[in-house]
Amino acid sequence: MIGITEDAFKKGMRQLAAAVNVITVAHNGAKEGLTATAACSVSAEPPQVLVCVNTTSGAHDIIQETGAFCLNVLARDQEDIAMGFAGMDGADRSERFDLGSWCTLATGMPVLDGALANFDCQIAQQIQAGTHSVFIGLIVASRAVDDGAPLIYGDGQFTGVSNRD
Numbered sequence: 001m002i003g004i005t006e007d008a009f010k011k012g013m014r015q016l017a018a019a020v021n022v023i024t025v026a027h028n029g030a031k032e033g034l035t036a037t038a039a040c041s042v043s044a045e046p047p048q049v050l051v052c053v054n055t056t057s058g059a060h061d062i063i064q065e066t067g068a069f070c071l072n073v074l075a076r077d078q079e080d081i082a083m084g085f086a087g088m089d090g091a092d093r094s095e096r097f098d099l100g101s102w103c104t105l106a107t108g109m110p111v112l113d114g115a116l117a118n119f120d121c122q123i124a125q126q127i128q129a130g131t132h133s134v135f136i137g138l139i140v141a142s143r144a145v146d147d148g149a150p151l152i153y154g155d156g157q158f159t160g161v162s163n164r165d
């Protein structure tokens, strides 16, 4: 075996606390989305972010076909949305967008109201990396609050940052 076991990988990654996001996409009237912590800034010039999406996720092929996605950075009070878009609340996947209120910016991808930030992106590059696709998105429109409490996932649970829990 090259590298480490999946268990060792997961054990280590549990300790990598991260902001929680929902990646969304819409195509031909269908809407899909997933909760994701694998998202980060790439460059300010041009403005780009990256997200890592499992190829088995319901949103993956639609993101690929549409060539766009929206990265919605969740607020501390949006844990229910994180649970819903991770399939952790027992609800049918068709009900995911019943949670929260949604609008659009430039690309027509679903944009979550009340999120700390929304990055509306066109895909600039797709890289295959094992079970996941890394999508690098050029941000064509965005929205952000001036001040807000983020939703964090760490040690296997949703939480906030310590001074704002």
Ligand SMILES: Cc1cc2nc3c(=O)[nH]c(=O)nc-3n(C[C@H](O)[C@H](O)[C@H](O)COP(=O)(O)O)c2cc1C
Residues within 6 Å of the ligand: 020, 033, 034, 035, 036, 037, 038, 039, 052, 053, 054, 056, 057, 058, 059, 085, 086, 087, 093, 153
């Ligand atoms: C905290 C958290 C972070 C996650 N991060 C990612 C991620 O970065 N990329 C990913 O593909 N799935 C991630 N997932 C898993 C997806 O949210 C989950 O598999 C979701 O159900 C995928 O959508 P599907 O039901 O359409 O397959 C994460 C789940 C949780 C709870």
